[in-house]
Amino acid sequence: MFTQVTKGIKVSVRTSFEGTFFKNYKVHYAFGYTITIENLSKDTVQLTARHWDVFDALKDMETVDGEGVIGRKPVIKPGSSHTYSSGCLLASPVGAMRGHYHMVNFTNAEEFEVEIPTFKFAAPFAIN
Numbered sequence: 001m002f003t004q005v006t007k008g009i010k011v012s013v014r015t016s017f018e019g020t021f022f023k024n025y026k027v028h029y030a031f032g033y034t035i036t037i038e039n040l041s042k043d044t045v046q047l048t049a050r051h052w053d054v055f056d057a058l059k060d061m062e063t064v065d066g067e068g069v070i071g072r073k074p075v076i077k078p079g080s081s082h083t084y085s086s087g088c089l090l091a092s093p094v095g096a097m098r099g100h101y102h103m104v105n106f107t108n109a110e111e112f113e114v115e116i117p118t119f120k121f122a123a124p125f126a127i128n
Helices: none
Strands: 002-006 009-023 026-039 045-056 059-067 081-090 094-105 111-122
Touching: 009 094, 009 111, 026 094, 026 111, 045 081, 081 094
Parallel strands: none
Antiparallel strands: 002 009, 002 111, 009 026, 026 081, 045 059, 045 094, 094 111
């Protein structure tokens, strides 16, 4: 598990290898990840946007920006958490992702970024 805390918001990531498949005559490697965002602060916050840097050993880095996560903009109260799962397709059996969430603090209307720790993907057969 990969974990990081920014301004009282703890982000934990678990990854999994989902398998390989062919698309457009090329092999692709499917990885899943589950992220839990815990609010350890005393303020209610809302996740409004995300930014990802996706690293693939066989391709250039790809940047992905968007609103919320999986179609939601969760409000997370103190002591609560939000968990979601998503996935990533790579051309290589090895890669990584990192990024940040854009958050709003409901108590003081402060906007801030919460770092997502760099997490790695590796198909089991690619590990020595």
